[in-house]
Amino acid sequence: MRSRILLVEDDPLYAGMLFEALERAGHPVAHAGTVAEAVELLEREAFGVALLDVRLPDGDGLALLRTLLELQPGCSALVMTGHASVESAVEAMKIGAQDYLPKPFPTEVILLKLERLLRTREVEEELRELRARAPDTEFVGQSPKVRRLLATVRTVAPKDANVLIQGESGTGKELVAEMLHRLSPRAGGPLVRVNCGAIPASLLEAELFGHERGAFTGADRRRKGMLEQAHGGTLFLDEVGEIPPAMQVKLLRALQERRIRRVGGEAEIEVDFRLVTATNRDVADLVRQGEMREDFFFRIAVIPLEVPPLRDRPGDVPLLAQHFIERLSRAHGTEPVRLSPEALELLERYPWPGNVRELENVIERLQVLTPGDTITPRHLPPEIRRTRxxxxxxxxxxxxxxxxxxxxxxxxxxxxxxxxxxxxxxxxxxxxxxxxxxxxxxxxxxxxxxxx
Structure with missing residues (x-):
């Protein structure tokens, strides 16, 4: 449903032209020619956007803007001003107006600004609705591929089958693993994360299986391995494609027998965990090249999941950008910045080779470095500004x-x-x-x- 628009303009000719253009574009419009008429409408009806003239016959348009934001804080305001009152328009922006237009202007200009403003409001509303529908996940998005992924995750999570998550770097594979754990019967147990690519091959066995005191130089005490620490919960092996084939054999045995032996130990220890793995590499290639054993692949990939890259998620960039702005403002204890409609368009056009992680990094940088409270195209990195x-x-x-x-x-x-x-x-x-x-x-x- 279209947002209702309040048009406050005392010039009958200008008001008529704008009213007709807005109605022809399909927007429901209410017109007021004075401050008093505008306040009466604001007290009686809800509006999504207000188009305000700064100079009105019975009062100050800036005072009306303050009243508007007090009565309807969710309403967005566009200020219209003559060339001689640009300073007033700047003051209006400080008060809380979204944009201003110096008169005279073609109707297509205000309609384009209105389109962009309403798109920004749509993003905020969609994010609120998404959070209300899916409070169980930090994985933000409502593109078709994301909806299918999250539906599959919710179906698979209560089961105890092993899951392999595939996707490019920065797509959110760890968030999917966290969701699988949180929605599973094992949610009360630990979620143990292991980045297999960050552990040298010579130390991997001791990290995964643990070791007894004196098992090797420097082993001055007994230590539980990650498999043991994950008992009763979920073990998440990230970058599973980096595990050497010899270690895959030992892991395969542990998965089959549910028993492990610490390095330097003789006793067998029972382990009970759900295995979730992730990789950004092509698993089929790994198997063909002999870097991953076929029997190990079949054991870990009972349920394969694919996390789509951000470029294949139409409509999700604005939702994610707004999500990061709000989250980062809470973390830093600052007021959230606002993305101008033009900046939002450029973010949507950019292909995001680094995926969601790159977008989060850009938003955090903008949150810290942007002067004022609005991110405009000039604040964006050059590679994003150049996107067409x-x-x-x-x-x-x-x-x-x-x-x-x-x-x-x-x-x-x-x-x-x-x-x-x-x-x-x-x-x-x-x-x-x-x-x-x-x-x-x-x-x-x-x-x-x-x-x-």
Missing amino acids: PAEGMVYEVVSTRLTLREAVQRFERRFIGQVLAEEGGNRTAAAARLGISRKNLWEKLSAAVTER
């Missing part, structure tokens, strides 16, 4: 809460904008490529038929 859609390609992430007509209008607007950009703003050339007349293109732009 490939020529001849248009990408559009569309909320499924839109109607078909709204979704088609949103795509058409983006498509026409991309063609115009590729033609350097030449409307004649753009119209020829679009297969419409120049007059038709002008009408679409000026009459706002292609808005969201």
Whole structure:
């Protein structure tokens, strides 16, 4: 459902033009010509966005903005101002306005800003809904591949079968392992994490199986290994593809017999744990190359799971960015920064070769270094600022809460904008490529038929 818009403008001609453009774009609108009328509407109805003129006949638009944010703190405000009152617009931004537009401006400009602002509000609402639906996971996302993954995790978690999690570095494999443990009957037991790639091969056996006192130089006391420490819970072996084949044989025996022997020891010790493993390498290649034993692979991969890379998760980047902003602000004890709609668009276009870990790193850097409370494109790293859609390609992430007509209008607007950009703003050339007349293109732009 579309957010209701409050338009506060005392100029009848300007108000009529904006009211008509907003309605034609499918937005429900209420108009007020004075501060008093606006306050009356705010006390009676809920609005998602307010378009406010700074200068009004019966009062100050900035005072009205303060009243708006007190009465409806969830409402976003766009301030409209004449060229002579830009200072007032800057003050409005400090008070809490999302953006300002110097008059005069074409209707397509305000409709584009409104589209971006509403997209930001959609992201915040989707994140709230996602947390309400899935409070059992820190794995944020609602793209089709993520939904399928999380559904499988919830199905598999109560079982005791061994799970192999595959995916590129930085995709969130450890979060999946944590979720498997938390939703399992073993949740009351320990979750023991082992990064197999970080342990030298010569020490791996002692780390996994433990050792007796005097088993080797420096073993001055008995020590339980990771398998023993995981008794009653879950053992998570990350980078399992780095385990040497000789050690795979010993692990295979432990998994089959549920018994281990410490290094330097003779007694067999019973162990009971659920095994979850992860790797960013192609397991089939490891088996073909002899780096992983086939019998070991079959034992650890009873349930294989694939965590998708961030580039294959349309719509998840804004949710993750907002999630990291909120989490980092709590950790640092600071107010959360806000992503401008333009910055959010650039984050969505970037391919994220480092996946979710790279996105988290970028957001943390921005949270610390951004002056003020809003992240704009100029604050983003150069490689992200340079990101543009490939020529001849248009990408559009569309909320499924839109109607078909709204979704088609949103795509058409983006498509026409991309063609115009590729033609350097030449409307004649753009119209020829679009297969419409120049007059038709002008009408679409000026009459706002292609808005969201």
